[in-house]
Amino acid sequence: MRKMKIDGLNPACSQIVLGSMMFSPANMKRTGDLLEAFVEAGGNTIDTAHxxxxxxxxxxxxxxxxxxxxxxxxxxxxxxxHPDRNGPRVTPQDIKQDLHESLDRLQVDYIDIYMLHRDDxxxxxSVIIDALNEHKQAGLIHSLGVSNWTNERIEEANQYASENGLAGFVVNSPNLSLAKPNEPRWAGCISVDQESLNWHEKHQFPLFSWSSQAGGFFSGRFSPDKKDDPEAVRVYYSEDNWERFRRAQKLAGEKGVTAIEVALAYVLHQPFPTCAxxxxxxxxxxxxxLKALDLPLTAGEVNWLDLKEESLVR
Structure with missing residues (x-):
């Protein structure tokens, strides 16, 4: 499996990252089966959260x-x-509490990439970077990242870190998918727009995309007249996304693959480092x-899928 180098980490991360929201001690067989199959395929990076x-x-x-x-x-x-019912929790005390609870649950001494799930x-x-560096210097964290932060806040944080000889953020995890959300899937979430894509390309800043397959939008389970999934309708149903779906189907037919493989390959073929x-x-x-890893896409195909070009330029 292709790997992506992240500052502060050795080995490199697998470009496909296995999410863990379906993991449970009550169903260790399914958990184990997924993990074993992922590792056997060459994967080595697992995404989880407090x-x-x-x-x-x-x-x-x-x-x-x-x-x-x-x-x-x-x-x-x-x-x-992550915020709770009382609001944001991006304080040194909350970060410390969540980090130590996660270490205890995982039964490990350190976390390779520790991300703040939201911003405040x-x-x-300065307060946030100082707190995270305290844990990094203690060996509890190897690399720092954020999820659902704006590029402006990342730049501000990394400038402070650089000026003070501290570790800054080396990865970002917003939503990036071929289907563009009409509104955030969950409160406080951030999906990339063209300005954000340009920023990542300019800085070659690694991006770990959550909901990289847009909740299965390209799986064939959905259609414009099928509206029994309110979340899918709210977030992804739009004429532009249906046109992206039609184009993904067309390209999939030409390449002998599925539309959802094309959609995932789109995430993996950005002009900057990405993991899905x-x-x-x-x-x-x-x-x-995993088949998406073996599906090459040209820059012209990526732009055409994303409606940036009217005709497909090979």
Whole structure:
């Protein structure tokens, strides 16, 4: 499996990242089957978070790591400081609490990539960077990242880090998919726009995309007149997205693949480093997604799929 180098990490991350929202200690067979199949295919990076399944995703991953004894072979991408019903939680105290609880659940001594799950613009970046560097210097975190932050806040934080000899953010995790959301899928979430794409290209800043397959929009389960999934309708139903779907189908037919493989390959063929987080429920779905790694797309095909070109330029 193709790998992507991240500052502060060795080995490099697999370009497909296995999401863990379906993991649970109550169903370790499914958890283990997915993890084993992923590792067998060459994957080594697992995405989880303090809030996933009330901590059960982390607990299940920790049980598997302990049983396999392969901690050094796996890159853990974990996220903390998610808001609760009382509001934002991006404070040194909340970061410390979530980090230590995640380490305990995972039964590990460190997390490879630790991301802040949300931002709170009212908190100065200096406070956040100082807090994260304290944990990094203690060896609890190897690399720092953010999820659902604006590019402006990332730049501000990294400028402060650079000026003060501290570690800054080296990865960003917004939503990037061929289908463009009409509105955030969840409150406080950020999807890339053209300005953000330009920023990532300019800085060659690594991006880990969540919902990289747009909730299965390109799977064939949805159609303009089928509206039994309110979330899919709210987030992804638009004429532009249906045109993207039609183009993905057309290109898939020419290449002998599926539209969802084309959509995932789109994420992997940006002009900057990308990894795609996927959330398969079965080993069969996992293997289907992995096929996108072997699907080449030209820059012209990427632009045509995204409606930036009227005609397909090879």
């Amino acid at each position: 809030v996933y399944n009330n901590g059960d995703s982390e607990r299940a991953l920790g049980l598997w790591l302990k049983e396999r004894g392969n901690r050094e072979d796996i890159i853990i991408l974990d996220k903390g400081a 613009p009212s908190v100065p970046v 987080i996927i959330g398969p429920n079965t080993v069969e779905e996992l293997h289907s997604s």
